[in-house]
Amino acid sequence: MKTILMIVPILLFQLSVFAQNYLPVTDSKATHLVCPDKVSYVQVGNPSLVLAEVVPELPNLIRIKATGSFDKESSLTVVCAGRIYSLILSFEDSKEITYDLESFHSEKAGGPSSGLMPDYVLKELSDQILMKRKSLVRGVKQKKDGIKVQLKTITQKNGFLFFEVRVTNKTNLAYRVESFHWWIDDKRQFKATNTQEYQIEPSYRHYEIKVVPGYTTVREVFVLPNLVLPDKRVLRLEMLEKALGNTGRRLTLEIGNKDILKAKELISN
Secondary structure, eight states: OHHHHHHHHHHHHHHHHHHHTEEEEOSSSOEEEEOSSOEEEEEESOTTTEEEEEOTTOTTEEEEEESSOOSSOEEEEEEETTEEEEEEEEEOOOSOOEEEGGGSOOEEOSOTTTOOOOHHHHHHHHHHHHHSOOOOOTTOEEEETTEEEEEEEEEEETTEEEEEEEEEEOSSSOEEEEEEEEEEEETTGGGOSSOOOEEEOOSEESSOOOEEOTTEEEEEEEEEEOOOOOTTEEEEEEEEEOOGGGOOOEEEEEEOHHHHHTOEEOOOO
């Protein structure tokens, strides 16, 4: 009997949370979510059923509208003010067209000032970057023995920098990646007498590339915490080939502070 009495409140709580995170949408009018702060991430489960976007003039307002009637439910994920909101969307007309995001159940996304985002959010943002075709960052590339590595884009979102890198193999032999290393050191390393290196561990890597087959181009996204480089310092990315006797090809990209400061805001789909 005591067990039953304990289960009932739990079920009631779960049902109340589910109901609280239920949001009706329709194709005849737009629904709006008013957020407590600037929205750092928004993503619908099925974009063919529902469209959601942050209003450009009001970065704390999300506009939602169905593309047409649908029977199955969809979802909406919002990250704002260090909280993750997961909402269930269904096609249903409602008198309400404006909702307060804080009235929905949420979970903590990270520390209040860390800008932390979970891996699934970083993955979706990386997918978004790789779907686009943008111009290369000028001059940030290196070629060696048939292998070329280039920096394609730098974007930033919610306290993170996203570096999109392209690796091209113009030989018959596969290039086996032993490791990628990121660090900050002096611009003219070969002249430095007291060089101090600061190694950086990426917060996320999208593909974890291990092999670049012959005559193939691959793209990777590395996510690093936001940073600004002091004078006479650069950010370096080193790609090392796995080979016998430490004979692998080593390629390095040198990224300056000017390139990082030009990073554009990544706008969520």
